Amino acid sequence: MNLSEIKIVADSSSDVFEFEGIPFASSPLKIITAQKEYVDNGKLDTENLVNELLSYSGKSTTACPSPSDWLDAFEDAKFIFCITITSNLSGSYNSALIAKEDYETQHPDRKVFVFDSLSTGPEMKLIIEKIAELINLHLEFEEICREVTSYSKETGLLFMLESMRNLANNGRVSHLTAKAAGLLGIRVVGKASDIGTLEVLDKCRGEKKALRNILENMIKSGFRGGKVRISHCFNLSAAQSLKSIITEAFPDALTEIYSAGGLVSFYAEKGGLLIGFEKN
Numbered sequence: 001m002n003l004s005e006i007k008i009v010a011d012s013s014s015d016v017f018e019f020e021g022i023p024f025a026s027s028p029l030k031i032i033t034a035q036k037e038y039v040d041n042g043k044l045d046t047e048n049l050v051n052e053l054l055s056y057s058g059k060s061t062t063a064c065p066s067p068s069d070w071l072d073a074f075e076d077a078k079f080i081f082c083i084t085i086t087s088n089l090s091g092s093y094n095s096a097l098i099a100k101e102d103y104e105t106q107h108p109d110r111k112v113f114v115f116d117s118l119s120t121g122p123e124m125k126l127i128i129e130k131i132a133e134l135i136n137l138h139l140e141f142e143e144i145c146r147e148v149t150s151y152s153k154e155t156g157l158l159f160m161l162e163s164m165r166n167l168a169n170n171g172r173v174s175h176l177t178a179k180a181a182g183l184l185g186i187r188v189v190g191k192a193s194d195i196g197t198l199e200v201l202d203k204c205r206g207e208k209k210a211l212r213n214i215l216e217n218m219i220k221s222g223f224r225g226g227k228v229r230i231s232h233c234f235n236l237s238a239a240q241s242l243k244s245i246i247t248e249a250f251p252d253a254l255t256e257i258y259s260a261g262g263l264v265s266f267y268a269e270k271g272g273l274l275i276g277f278e279k280n
């Protein structure tokens with residue numbers, strides 16, 4: 001495989017909008033209200049989005065990329081690695097599968113690997129980084145697919161949320177589950193389950209306790225100081241505190257912090273953190 005024939009594509013829930021050194025495209029999800037449609041294309045003003053939604057009382061929802069959006073992202077690459085948000089919460093994966101069918105029928109010499117991350121945000125970012133690493137090692141297409149599949153079993157996603165209102169209003173968690181997150185001072189800590197759904201682990205009083213709890217849950221999952229990716233929705237200070245408690249316990253951990261894109265900001269809401277990490 002020649003680098004110019006390869007492309008990594010991911011939907012915008014990965015918070016990755018460009019990637020240095022490897023051809024990359026992001027396929028945008030959309031956030032939709034009765035008044036406006038926000039396209040999560042990396043140029044979206046997420047602060048404006050979050051604030052507009054806070055003052056908006058009508059219905060808001062999201063939409064995954066259509067097969068034709070995915071085809072646009074494939075462009076005309078020969079070998080495509082396509083990563084999606086969990087198929088258990090979004091139609092993105094199914095859309096990508098339809099696009100793959102289409103693309104491979106039209107171009108029998110081309111290959112698309114569609115990978116269901118069973119997760120989102122920073123865990124997808126880790127998977128994307130792994131694919132890039134394997135591409136740079138000049139592995140064969142099938143080998144990369146195999147390696148990525150096994151790598152993803154050794155990564156996890158935890159989250160801390162102050163509100164689960166948008167998740168509940170869009171049927172991604174029950175209203176009962178969401179209720180606890182609405183209580184003043186409570187932070188819900190949870191994880192992406194093995195089948196790619198939201199699983200609540202703990203309800204913590206205050207952010208400090210929640211951050212400790214996250215580190216404990218990372219360790220429980222097998223974290224021993226590998227890569228960590230933290231995506232935050234206007235909560236840089238919590239992301240930084242988490243980074244320092246991780247570094248204190250695991251000086252070799254490689255932690256990077258960045259701002260969430262539109263889709264993750266919509267569901268994680270103000271104050272939310274998503275943490276992708278390697279389990280061993």
Ligand code: X90
Nearest residue numbers: 062063064089090091119192196267
């Ligand atoms: O297709 C669509 O419209 C997108 C639906 C996405 C629904 C869930 C997004 C969750 C984003 C919230 C915390 C992390 C949850 C991880 C679960 C696997 C972030």
